[in-house]
Amino acid sequence: MRIGLLGTGPWAERVHAPALAAHPEVELAGVWGRRPEAASALAAGYEVPAYADVDKLFAEADAVSIALPPAVQAEFAVRAAEAGCHLLLDKPVALTVPEARRVAEATARAGVASVVFFTLRFGGTQAPWLAEQAAREGWFTARCEWLGSVFTADSPYAASPWRREKGALWDVGPHALSVLLPVLGDAVQVTGAQGPGDTVHLVLRHAAGASSTATLSLTTPPGAAVDGVGLELRGTAGLTRMPDRDESPATAFGRAVDALLASARSGEPHPCDAAFGLRVVEILAAAEQSVATGAAVSL
Incomplete structure (x- = not known):
């Protein structure tokens, strides 16, 4: 599965990017960030393209892994779902109930898989x-x-x-x-x-x-x-x-990637999907x- 990464902060750098790059069933498709220079630097470290246009990354990826602040995560999650991308989200999925509901409804409408990364x-x-x-x-x-x-x-x-x-x-x-x-x-x-x-x-x-x-x-x-x-x-x-806890968050994140792959293949919702994220x-x-x-x- 080709997965694009949205975000360039410490969580993206320390957890999302290394776990995606190391996963045997995933190809890191590229990186987009709100700071283009940071996206270029992170992408260069994994020899993948940095995208200036997030919609182009949506079009060229099967899924997106979002490591953005929760105040902006919902907007990009909805756009990605509407583009047909499966979603690997961080908690909380949003900072308001209406925004979290938008994410859950968008995934249901688009029929895409979603997993929210609750570390434990x-x-x-x-x-x-x-x-x-x-x-x-x-x-x-x-x-x-x-x-x-x-x-x-x-x-x-x-x-x-x-x-x-x-x-x-x-x-x-x-x-x-x-x-x-x-x-x-x-x-x-x-x-x-x-x-x-x-x-x-x-x-x-x-x-x-x-x-x-x-x-x-x-x-x-x-x-x-x-x-x-x-x-x-x-x-x-x-x-x-x-x-x-006895392992790094990146190791646990690899299992969240496994869960997204399984849900996308089977069509069965994961217990930690966007609907659960909404309830939280x-x-x-x-x-x-x-x-x-x-x-x-x-x-």
């Missing part, structure tokens, strides 16, 4: 563990944490404008929801509370009766962010904890409303 859903040890827990019944409650120090001097994402504006809720909140929802079921109510910095605490009530909490932060003190990603489940089966955005928007108003929001 494609982890080598996390994905099978999550599938095992989702097959069990009797879950009572869950606790998820994603505590990071993104805005330190040595972080490649310290200068990210959208992360500074939207904070942990929108950056790592999608990761938390991506592991809570498949195990406990859809959320029917969310309550949010603001913590220090950009920290947000969520309480979710799930359709099957279970409840969960999530603590999210990009501004955790560095010493306190050690081992800051985790999921704990309690229920009739007892207590279980998600295995720690709906819950995040409700959580944001709850934080602002101090009231629980039903979904």
Whole structure:
């Protein structure tokens, strides 16, 4: 499959590009970016063309891998789907519910495959563990944490404008929801509370009766962010904890590419498709409303 890359930032450079170039069933078709000089530099490193016209890349690719900020991802995802390209998207798919819905509707209309890269859903040890827990019944409650120090001097994402504006809720909140929802079921109510910095605490009530909490932060003190990603489940089966991450995001991204290829060939939607991406955005928007108003929001 010929896959074009949209984006030239650290995530595109460190994750998307190397994973696409290394995949045995993929040809990196070219690179487009909002900064032409950066697109040329990234493309030259992989000996592929840099495109000045994104629509020309859509026309010459079978799929696109989008590593753009979420505020602009939706626009290009819709255009790519309308051009017949399968979509490999990043989370969140958009920063508003209407924009996320546009993406989901465009993929459905065009009949193209879509996969949203939620890192833990494609982890080598996390994905099978999550599938095992989702097959069990009797879950009572869950606790998820994603505590990071993104805005330190040595972080490649310290200068990210959208992360500074939207904070942990929108950056790592999608990761938390991506592991809570498949195990406990859809959320029917969310309550949010603001913590220090950009920290947000969520309480979710799930359709099957279970409840969960999530603590999210990009501004955790560095010493306190050690081992800051985790999921704990309690229920009739007892207590279980998600295995720690033990591989690079690029390795997990390779499995997301596998998932897109399989969905495109079979026509079967992937569980992490654009429709799931829309649901995550709906819950995040409700959580944001709850934080602002101090009231629980039903979904």
